[in-house]
Every structure is written in structure tokens, then in C-alpha cells.
Amino acid sequence: MQQRATLLDVATEAGVSRSTASRVLTGTLRNVDPQLAERVLEASQRLGYRANPVARALRRQSTGNVGILVPSIRNSYFVHLVDAFTRVANRSHFGVVLADSGDDPELESRRIDAFGESLVDALAVVPTSVTASGPSIRRALERTRVVQVDRWTAGVDCGFVGVDNEAGIRLMVEHLRSNGRRRIAYIGADQDTSAGVERLAAFRAHAHPGDREILLPHFSTSAGHHAAQRLLADGPLPDAALCTADVLAVGLLSTLQKEGVKVPDDIAVTGFDGTDLLELMNPPITALRHPLDAIAERALELMLGPSVPAHPEKVRLPPELVARSTS
Amino acid sequence: MQQRATLLDVATEAGVSRSTASRVLTGTLRNVDPQLAERVLEASQRLGYRANPVARALRRQSTGNVGILVPSIRNSYFVHLVDAFTRVANRSHFGVVLADSGDDPELESRRIDAFGESLVDALAVVPTSVTASGPSIRRALERTRVVQVDRWTAGVDCGFVGVDNEAGIRLMVEHLRSNGRRRIAYIGADQDTSAGVERLAAFRAHAHPGDREILLPHFSTSAGHHAAQRLLADGPLPDAALCTADVLAVGLLSTLQKEGVKVPDDIAVTGFDGTDLLELMNPPITALRHPLDAIAERALELMLGPSVPAHPEKVRLPPELVARSTS
DNA sequence: CTGAAAGCGCTTACAG
């Protein structure tokens, strides 16, 4: 670990000024003598020079990094989302800084501040709460460009990109009904998030008398496990469990099967997100596919696009239904 | 999104110099008049001041961030590892920057350079290849402090912290034998990584004549699926499949079951990492538990500790066996 | 086409 070569070192080695060296190295090649350019390039090579990004960022007032804050990297839906986001960002030569808010508004607030005071030009956040996340996001908005992804918060004037939850629920309910399911149990969670709220509202708009609702604290596999136990305890089994997250569906299916319930014969089980957990289960689980690449692209456009509109866009992208063997 | 207040703004507002304002705000409170300190604090509050971390990093020659580069965030083992690493780093007030090398030495090399030229004080890397990752890691070592986690590369003088693979395999083989399993199929992958190499060598040291080996390109669920197909195609089933990664075990179990094989009656299946996938499967899968927190702690010590020893430490931490229902 | 100079926003010896 030796002393890094600096721009001045390169310039000296090449016998030019820092200005010229900088011009060559940043590719502002117009207006540079090819001879000198060559010398600078060689010197830079010889010294193993790489521009110090901290100094560059300070001067340019921009780091070339974007941040993404998700509730939990343990939830595989967010892993897929981060994956898509990173791929799209890298395509435009942006680095990505990832953080996890532990599904906790308090921790989320600290993370947002860390980003705000930190090294990103813009921030994508999946808020943990439709209400409690408001203040931190508003605070972030004062310092940097922010877009909300997958979930929004109330009363915050900030762009949003996510899946169309209403369409997703409708697709799923129609699919179940058309397969003869008559008593659907809606397995919801995180009613304190916009996703939870929108999905439940959509379900109620399409519910029939025989249907019911089970609402859990968080989207997690253990919540799915608890939902299964509730189903088992509460008398006759419904003929479908519409889970509003893959992790819920996986936990629920796993628990039902351990109790000897046959899926899909006794009950249909559906997920929501399209993660690759679905294919691993036995039987593979019916769910939606979210347009994650498109979501990431639109999010980055909003984050990095030219101006900040007075009324930021809210973008909802339609999911597709992917029928597998549990329905 | 308004103009951020600068240190000069705070100083002016409080009627002091930047030096004093800086002293107060960085908590170098010795040698500051309490009166002035109070005024500075108030001004800072009023202006919503937060130090610009880029400027601070340039001046201090340190960012307060550490990086971690993993082969794939799709592999849930690495999610757990990153999780532990982040928790431990945050405890010491370090930020964490995460990147994914897509299991590809080429991409890995680019990511390492990005880190090297980027905004971290030290880097933890899980190399993709015991050979091909060498040059990039050596290059990183010239610019910043580096520690290898979970896997090492040949001929690179760099600290390492990981699980004791030999002990893990031994534990697992003994467990299977003591449960009466006589024909063990070793399901390996990534023979180009130190983990792959060490695990295979350990297995061979404990193998019996009836045992066999199936080696796959990568640790992934689809590789587990292929392993199951090979097992099914190759004549009489062994009575145990010792998988050297949880994702392998999950993919293999899932495929075997789809083909009507009974686990554990027909065959035992074991994982390796201790991710929470194991509990979701039906039946839950026997595996090891890695001491991830300890691994993260030791890694951070090596990354951030005082001096760089001439012969960097190689730390191997012992796993525990967690018997579940597949063995 | 090229270089001297200013400046991004901080922190920290140094002098007083």
C-alpha cells in the first residue's frame, strides 16, 4: 500500500501543467496537442495514476453515485429490485450505494441522513411506513434529489415509481375465481405501508361474501408461517390464500404442508412479487411478475432527469400474472 | 432542494471564525469558550447545517466508509454475510458500501477498481476465483487496505477470515455416517474458489469407497437442480447428498421431491451455510451454522486495525452442526 | 493550444 500518485505527479512526470494533464485525463481532448496528450497518458500509465474521486467530487459537486435504501435485504423482493436498479445504474456509469433500514422508521431516518450527508447525487428509497417515513424523506428532499420506489409516503412531494397494486390484486383475484376458487383468504401485511394499503383496498373492491382477510405485521416468511397457523386454527380452510408477498406465500405454503394440507388440492396459494423463491418450492408458486427493469429505469430517470417538476410524477407499472402449480 | 448551508455560513451566523465553528461542530470541545460553542450550536441548528462529507473526507484523507464486494447478492449466504458485516461496521460508526461482482472475475476486477478509486477506507472482498481474482486484489492492495472474506486467492499477501471448511465437512460426514448413511454423494461447486477446493479436499480425506462426487460450475439453486438430475440419471440413488452450499441443497431437494424421491427416507440432504432458506423447505434442511458475526468482527479488525503485518493473518472460524429433518 | 490561479468545503497545525 504505497502513496498514490497525484495529478501533479503525472503533470510533472510529463512536463506539463496540471491543467493540461487534467484535460487529457478527463478526456476533454479538444484543444490539446496530441504530442503532449501522448506524454501525459504515458506518464499516467507509468505511475498507475487514478484520479482521486473525493477531490473530483468536491470540485465537480457530484459523485457519480446514486443511493438506494430498502427496508430489508433479507426480503428477496428487494434483492431483485436492488439487482435491477444496480444493473440499470451501472449501464449509465453510475455507482450504487445500498443501505438497509431494517424495516424500522427510526433506523431508516438515520440511514437517510447518512445518505443526505453522504456521497450520492440522488437517492431512491423504499419507505418503511406511509406515515412515519414522511419527515425523513422530506428532510432528504431538502438536500438531494429523491425518488420513492415501490412504496410512497403521505404528504411528501416526491416522485414515485412502483408496481400497479390495484391491477396486480385484480389479476390475481380474477385468476383464482376463474379457477373455481370461491372462498379467498387475503393474506396482507405491513398495513402501515402504501403497498399494504393499496393491496387491501384493491382486494376489498373485488371481494365476495365468502372471502376473508388476515393481516400481519410484516412481509416476512415467519409472518407467512403465522398466517398458516391462523388459517388452520380458524375452522374450515378457505380454498385460496392470496398472499401479498412472495415471502408470505413461501412461509405459508411451507407451514401448511408441514401440517399435511395439500396444495393446490385443498387450497390454492399465490405469491405476489416474482422472486426466484417461487420456483424452488414444491409445488412452484403462482405469482405476479413485476417489471423491475422498467421500474428501475423510470426511477433513475426521475432521480437524474433534468428538472424537478413542481408536481413530481407518480408512475405505476402493470405486473403480469405467472401461473404455476399452486393455483 | 435548496442550497446547503456551509461551515462559513454557520461561522458567520454565529459571529466566529470557521476554525472555531469547526472545533465546536467536530466535538473538539476542549479549548472553546462555552459561550461561543453555544452560539455555534444554535446557528448550526438554525441553518440545518451538516458537514459536507466529501470535503471532510478530502481533508481528513478518510471517508468513514468500508466496502464489501460479494460474488452475488442472489446467493442468500452472502446476504447473511453482508447483513452481519453491516451490523458490525455500523456499531463502530462505519458506513458500508456494497457491490456485487456477478460471479465474474472480469466484472469483479472493474468493481474492485471502482472501490479502489472510490470512497472507502478499506475493502472486504469475497473473491470469485482462487486464481483469476489475484491480479485485481493485488492491485487493490496497492491503494487501500483489503481483507479477503470466506474465500482467499492464491499468492496474494492479504489477510483472510472465513469458516473452517475442513471442520465443516468433517462434522457433516461424521453426522451422516453416525446416522447410518453409507453412500454419500458429495455435491460440490465452484472448484475455482478456495471454498470449493478446501471442501472437496476435506471430503476426500474422509471419503469411503461407496461415496461419490458431483461437481458443478456454480453455487446456485439451478446447479442444485442439475445435481439432482445427475443423481436420478446415474442409477441407484446414494443414501446421502452432502451439498456444499444451502442454495445447492435447496435446489437439489426441490428437484428430488418433484421426482417423487422421499427425503430423508430415500436419501438424506444437507446444506452448508445456515441461511434461513433451510427452515422454509419441507422438510427443513440439516446444515451448519457459520459464525458470521465473528467473521465480520475479525474481518473488520483486520481491515481497520492499526498496522499491516508483514504476513497477514489467516483466520478460520469453526462452524456448528444444526441437525434438522433431512438427515 | 497552454498555464497560473481560483475555488469546491472542510480541518488542523501554527501563531498569537
Next chain:
DNA sequence: CTGAAAGCGCTTACAG
């Protein structure tokens, strides 16, 4: 105890 000044390593008007 406090402030003027230097400097971290770049980039970019500006003058020539």
C-alpha cells in the same frame, strides 16, 4: 481560547 492561513486533490473559467 481564537483566527488567519495552508492545504487535501482535483477541475475549469480566464488570460495569454
